[in-house]
Amino acid sequence: xxxxxxxxxxxxxxxxxxxxxxxRGADGxxxxxxxxxxxxxxxxxxxxxxxxxxxTEEARQRVLAxxxxxxxxxxYRVRMDVPLLAQASGIWQWRIRRHFRPAIFAxxxxxxxxxxxxxMGLSVEQLKKVD
Amino acid sequence: MEFQHSxxxxxxxxxxxxxxxxxxxxxxxxxxxxxxxxxxxxxxPIIKINGLPLVAYRMPPKAIIxxxxxxxxxxxxxxxxxxxxxxxxxxxxxxxxxxxxxxxxSVFWLPYLPEDLRFHFNAHxxxxxxxxxxxxxxxxxxxxxxxxxxxxxxxxxxxFAKGALAPKGLLYYPVGTPQTPDWQKxxxxxxxxxxxxxLDAPLPIIGVRGIRWLAKAIEKLDTGADAAHSKMFIGQxxxxxxxxxxxxxxxxxxxxxxxxxxxxxxxxxxxGELAEQLIDIGDEWREFALATARMIRxxxxxxxxxxADKLRAIADREQAFFRDLRRAA
Numbered sequence: 001x002x003x004x005x006x007x008x009x010x011x012x013x014x015x016x017x018x019x020x021x022x023x024r025g026a027d028g029x030x031x032x033x034x035x036x037x038x039x040x041x042x043x044x045x046x047x048x049x050x051x052x053x054x055x056t057e058e059a060r061q062r063v064l065a066x067x068x069x070x071x072x073x074x075x076y077r078v079r080m081d082v083p084l085l086a087q088a089s090g091i092w093q094w095r096i097r098r099h100f101r102p103a104i105f106a107x108x109x110x111x112x113x114x115x116x117x118x119x120m121g122l123s124v125e126q127l128k129k130v131d
Numbered sequence: 132m133e134f135q136h137s138x139x140x141x142x143x144x145x146x147x148x149x150x151x152x153x154x155x156x157x158x159x160x161x162x163x164x165x166x167x168x169x170x171x172x173x174x175x176p177i178i179k180i181n182g183l184p185l186v187a188y189r190m191p192p193k194a195i196i197x198x199x200x201x202x203x204x205x206x207x208x209x210x211x212x213x214x215x216x217x218x219x220x221x222x223x224x225x226x227x228x229x230x231x232x233x234x235x236x237s238v239f240w241l242p243y244l245p246e247d248l249r250f251h252f253n254a255h256x257x258x259x260x261x262x263x264x265x266x267x268x269x270x271x272x273x274x275x276x277x278x279x280x281x282x283x284x285x286x287x288x289x290x291f292a293k294g295a296l297a298p299k300g301l302l303y304y305p306v307g308t309p310q311t312p313d314w315q316k317x318x319x320x321x322x323x324x325x326x327x328x329x330l331d332a333p334l335p336i337i338g339v340r341g342i343r344w345l346a347k348a349i350e351k352l353d354t355g356a357d358a359a360h361s362k363m364f365i366g367q368x369x370x371x372x373x374x375x376x377x378x379x380x381x382x383x384x385x386x387x388x389x390x391x392x393x394x395x396x397x398x399x400x401x402x403g404e405l406a407e408q409l410i411d412i413g414d415e416w417r418e419f420a421l422a423t424a425r426m427i428r429x430x431x432x433x434x435x436x437x438x439a440d441k442l443r444a445i446a447d448r449e450q451a452f453f454r455d456l457r458r459a460a
Contacts, residue, residue, distance in 0.1 A: 001379060001414055015245030018276060019376070020140040022161070022384035024410060030161070030388035032140065034276070040417075040424040041373050044366040047427055048181075049247050051363060079239065081181055084251055088293040121240070121288060 003033045011037020013045040052079050063130045069105030071096070071116060073130050078120045089119035134231060134260040136271045136278045140378030140385060142256040143195040144169065145273025146233050149258060153231050156203070156309040160273075165389025166317065167198030168324040170382055172449075174336045174345040178295070183367040186345065188381030190328070192254035192296060196233070196303060202317035205309045211299040215291045218300030219283070222259065225304065226268075232259045235301040237292030243272070243279040248374070253296040259286075274376050314396045322393065322402075322460040325386075329453045339450045346442035352435040362427045365438060369420045380413030387413065390456075401459045408452050415445050 003023040018034040025031050059073040075085050075096075086093045091112075099105050099116075110124070117127045134153055139145025144164040151158050164170070169190045176184040190198075200207055212218035225232050237253045238244060258271040260278075267280040281289075290300045329338040336344050345368070352361035371381070378385040387409040394402035419441045425431040426438070 001384065001410070001417065013245060013247035015247065017245055019274060020138045020378065022140060022378040022388050029391055030384060030406075030410070032138070032160075034138070038373070040369065040420050043424040043428055044369045044420075045247055045374055047363065047366045048250070048370060079250055084294050087295075087297075090293075119293070 003031070006033045006035050007038035008036045009039055011039070011042040011045075013037075013042055013049070052076060060130050063102075066102055068100045069102045070128060070130050071105055072100045074116075074120055074122060074127055078122075080120070085116075085119065089115050091115065134258075134271065137273075138276050139273035141189075141376045141382070142273050143192065144385070146256040146258055147195055147199055149271060149273065150231060150233060150305065151199075151203070151205075151309055154305055154309055156311060159388075159392065161385050161388035162392055163195060163199060164382070164385050165325075165393065166202050166312075166321050167195040168321050168328065169195050169198065170325050170386045171328050172338055172341045172381075174341045174348070176336070176348065180295075180367070183364055184348075186368045186371045188372060188377060188383075192235075196256075202312050202321065203309045204312070206306045207303050208306050209301060209303045211301050212291075213299075215287055215300060218290060218302070219287055222302055223262070225302070226259060226261055230304055233257075233303040234259055234286075234290060235298035236286070236289035237294075237298065238289075240285055240289035240292060241272070241281060242285050243270075243275070243281060251292070251294060252375075253292050253294055253298055314393075318393045318397055319460045322390075322456060326453045326457040326460065329449065330457070339446050339453065342442055342446040342449065346439040346446065349435045349442065350439035354433050354435065358433055361433065361435065365423045365435070366427050369423050372416060373420055380416040383409055383413030383416060399459070405452065405456055405459055408448075408455075412445065412448050412452060415441075415448065419445065 001023045003025050006021050006023045014037050018036050020032045021035045022030045023033045056073065056076040059068060059076050062068040063070055063073050080088065082093050082096055085096055099108060113124045113127060117124045137149060139148060139160045141164065144160045147163040148158055148160040171187065171190045173187045174184065178185040196207055199205055210221060212221065222232060234257050236255050236257055237251060238255045239249045239251045259268050260271055261269040263269060263280055267282050268286050270279050270281050272279055290298055292298065332338040349365060352364060354361060373379065387406040390402050390406035390409065394400060394406065419438065422441060423438055426433045
């Protein structure tokens with residue numbers, strides 16, 4: 001890649017940041033060139049972000065329909081899945097899945113709620129409801 | 132000495148380059164990357180990230196920090212903490228002594244990074260070089276354009292995030308002063324090690340064989356009912372190649388830059404010619420990324436065998452390249 005070919009088409013996922021790339025200059029040597037973004041990167045990053053947004057929104061709808069608890073919604077909102085939440089909270093995966101049942105979630109002890117809230121960087125109040 | 136920030140393309144090589152420069156040994160980012168034999172390829176179907184297999188274009192985290200110790204006669208001190216409060220106290224203590232401290236962090240909890248790039252990736256390296264009067268940490272994140280600040284609560288979360296590659300509060304700093312190495316000795320050794328990883332790994336998922344193994348997995352992807360999952364799979368490969376601070380082309384350009392430096396230091400123009408070949412290979416990786424992105428967006432029909440063929444062509448070229456490199460070293 002020549003330094004004149006470094007993509008500068010912008011990438012909304014970079015939030016205005018520019019990243020460092022290595023490209024060949026006129027002297028044939030590679031050097032750092034700042035890139036405002038490449039559409040290819042934007043496509044694959046957006047793909048991953050959009051998939052998490054979709055899971056979050058689907059969970060939100062199910063919370064409103066009484067089919068799951070806010071725990072599942074917040075888990076996706078902070079870009080986690082069940083295995084990761086289990087590692088972050090120290091609670092077994094099957095137990096987390098059980099806590100997705102609204103009736104069981106409603107009866108959780110304050111201590112358990114605090115453990116979940118802490119693992120996801122939320123307050124207990126936030127954890128109990130969906131936005 | 133006042134700390135100097137400079138932007139790098141990859142966090143770990145950038146951290147080590149800045150740290151060594153601060154301690155009086157100016158090594159470029161590509162030199163820290165190449166000297167620690169960090170270039171690689173691995174397709175790890177057993178390790179899942181959000182349900183998708185891990186694809187890596189470099190050696191595992193900490194390979195650069197550890198790999199520089201031997202060639203530079205450098206001793207790095209690593210400290211992890213069972214208890215976050217102890218980790219915070221220790222970091223503050225080192226900063227009060229005026230030390231420059233490397234930290235392993237989770238990208239998700241660093242508020243200064245762009246929202247869309249904050250995933251739960253636990254092996255991001257940053258340097259801490261002081262504190263503001265407000266208590267916020269002054270950080271040099273190699274992938275950022277300028278120095279940044281980070282509130283203590285966020286940094287603590289980032290250092291003690293759980294999950295795969297959990298940092299456990301890891302901090303590191305050099306003890307003693309790094310020395311300019313004997314280039315005639317350390318450069319050929321580092322290059323030879325990389326050719327061994329790429330050509331002779333005992334597992335078929337590492338090195339050139341790993342690229343072919345990935346090609347096989349991509350070829351088998353479903354284009355019917357499960358097309359959405361197939362697109363996530365190929366998208367993940369490209370994210371690892373381009374998005375995660377690789378300098379482009381899955382670290383191939385950064386390694387080519389290292390070879391150019393090595394050619395000058397050793398007075399061996401053959402390495403410079405090989406660098407040219409590797410730049411071409413990096414461009415082919417970028418073409419693969421472009422073809423993949425077009426299929427994800429349905430600009431081209433989703434046809435995984437075409438991507439698999441492209442990967443096999445790259446594997447053939449890399450095999451020939453690393454054989455030539457082995458002879459040249």
